[in-house]
Amino acid sequence: MKLNGAQYRSVWREPDGAIRIFDQTLLPWRVEILRLTDAHQVAEAISTMRVRGAPLIGAVAAFGLALSLREDASDAAMDATATMLAATRPTAINLRWALDMMLAGLRNQPRDDRVAIAERIAQDIADDDVETNRKIGEHTLPLIQAHAAKPGPVNILTHCNAGWLATVDYGTALSGIFQAHDSGIPVHVWVDETRPRNQGALLTAFELSGHGVAHTIIADNAGGHLMQRGQVDLVIVGTDRVTRNGDVANKIGTYLKALAAKDNGVPFHVACPHSTIDWRIAQGADIPIEERDEREITDVTGQAPDGVIARLRVAAPGSPAANPAFDVTPARLVTSIVTERGVAAASEAGLLGLYPERKAS
Ligand code: MRU
Numbered sequence: 236m237k238l239n240g241a242q243y244r245s246v247w248r249e250p251d252g253a254i255r256i257f258d259q260t261l262l263p264w265r266v267e268i269l270r271l272t273d274a275h276q277v278a279e280a281i282s283t284m285r286v287r288g289a290p291l292i293g294a295v296a297a298f299g300l301a302l303s304l305r306e307d308a309s310d311a312a313m314d315a316t317a318t319m320l321a322a323t324r325p326t327a328i329n330l331r332w333a334l335d336m337m338l339a340g341l342r343n344q345p346r347d348d349r350v351a352i353a354e355r356i357a358q359d360i361a362d363d364d365v366e367t368n369r370k371i372g373e374h375t376l377p378l379i380q381a382h383a384a385k386p387g388p389v390n391i392l393t394h395c396n397a398g399w400l401a402t403v404d405y406g407t408a409l410s411g412i413f414q415a416h417d418s419g420i421p422v423h424v425w426v427d428e429t430r431p432r433n434q435g436a437l438l439t440a441f442e443l444s445g446h447g448v449a450h451t452i453i454a455d456n457a458g459g460h461l462m463q464r465g466q467v468d469l470v471i472v473g474t475d476r477v478t479r480n481g482d483v484a485n486k487i488g489t490y491l492k493a494l495a496a497k498d499n500g501v502p503f504h505v506a507c508p509h510s511t512i513d514w515r516i517a518q519g520a521d522i523p524i525e526e527r528d529e530r531e532i533t534d535v536t537g538q539a540p541d542g543v544i545a546r547l548r549v550a551a552p553g554s555p556a557a558n559p560a561f562d563v564t565p566a567r568l569v570t571s572i573v574t575e576r577g578v579a580a581a582s583e584a585g586l587l588g589l590y591p592e593r594k595a596s
Contacts, residue, residue, distance in 0.1 A: 236399040254298045263441035274303035281323040288401020289475040293329030294361045296320040301353035308349040325523040326561045327475035328513040367508045368405035370575035375411020382468040388421040395486035396434035397473025398442035407473040407506035424450040431531040459495035469502045481566030481581030482519025493568035502570040519563035532556035
């Protein structure tokens with residue numbers, strides 16, 4: 236993606252192995268690029284959500300593991316670092332997937348070769364994510380185009396942030412929206428603010444503005460009302476884990492949007508790279524749901540009129556809060572799952588139709 240006229244990815248590696256990321260806790264107010272030089276800094280960046288989004292945390296963790304091997308390439312150190320990185324966030328399977336790819340490629344290799352091998356695999360994971368998301372966009376395009384014959388723009392609702400900031404580049408849910416816009420289809424995006432951390436209002440809106448895509452930020456509770464009024468043509472969201480039967484974990488609140496979409500006959504599409512499908516889990520009820528700090532509910536972070544980024548309490552003093560960060564949308568509410576290989580029904584048969592090699596697994 237382009238930022239201030241320059242081409243960037245959301246993560247990249249420097250010749251000495253250090254990793255560069257955007258500090259997403261400061262966006263959209265300040266664009267600050269961080270340099271991470273050891274795996275502990277990488278783990279901190281993931282758990283505090285300086286980097287976030289399922290595919291991105293997988294790629295960043297892979298680079299982080301590669302970085303740690305420069306200090307100690309023994310099996311024991313490698314396993315301990317992978318365990319530490321995997322523990323940073325539990326719901327997005329991409330994190331575990333990327334670390335498993337790294338460990339599988341490194342396990343039986345001589346210690347002296349491990350840094351070079353790890354850096355190559357991590358780079359492959361990042362490059363694959365970019366190409367995967369570009370293809371997801373290509374497969375999403377006809378789903379958007381199908382609504383373009385009517386007067387006015389195609390109105391798409393999205394939840395959370397599944398644009399380039401959540402991936403290495405392009406995004407998943409937003410990839411097709413960017414491609415539709417670039418190909419001249421008039422699109423307008425309803426952006427759920429996505430409490431508690433407001434990834435929609437802050438990050439998705441920032442990305443859409445940067446690309447010149449028309450959009451409107453709405454309260455999380457507004458989607459159902461807009462659907463009843465015929466103001467949403469389709470919903471496109473990303474996902475943190477899809478189970479074998481097509482159940483979809485995504486940012487908290489996604490399930491309610493899917494219910495409203497079903498009730499109003501609005502197609503509900505899920506953009507999902509191969510790295511997000513968890514073939515080992517049969518159904519969504521078995522997905523671990525991240526519980527985050529209650530201060531994300533009781534407080535909000537924003538920019539004060541004097542430009543200072545500040546945190547403000549918005550809840551009654553002393554009241555406790557609960558903060559489940561993801562929910563599971565059952566497959567029966569999902570119209571389709573869009574992957575880099577094409578569009579599938581949200582079911583085991585649908586997914587296996589695109590990934591026949593997984594039949595035995
Ligand atoms: O908690 P976050 O900000 O990491 O959650 C991100 C989401 O829920 C995204 O929608 C999801 O990771 C899909 S990203 C392409």
